[in-house]
Amino acid sequence: MLIEIVILIFIFILIILVKKSNEKCKTFIDENGYYRYESNKKLIHRDVAFKYIYKNNRHEYPLKFRNYQIHHKNRNNLDNRVENLQITIREEHEKIHNINGDANYKEYWKTYWEKIPDK
């Protein structure tokens, strides 16, 4: 009898753990067209850039991470592979987009900047 209870509890804990790890990976596309994690609503491209570029190259980025903007090199804002992301300062980022004549950039940027979470 005791062993059945122990097994049941064990299965119950396993189910909870699997559910939790699934939730961590769940993402959605926000109103600006960026992927976010469902669990904490964080922008995934900023998270990837922080973990895999900023943290590993601290000497190249003297400012706090929140002062940087993340550029999608191939202009696909859903492509969050590390190699597609570039950490830039605002001026640099605006230059990249102006040179390429991206329309509506200023308007797009205004909403983007307001929604960056503190890091």
Ligand SMILES: [Zn+2]
């Ligand atoms: Zn950009």
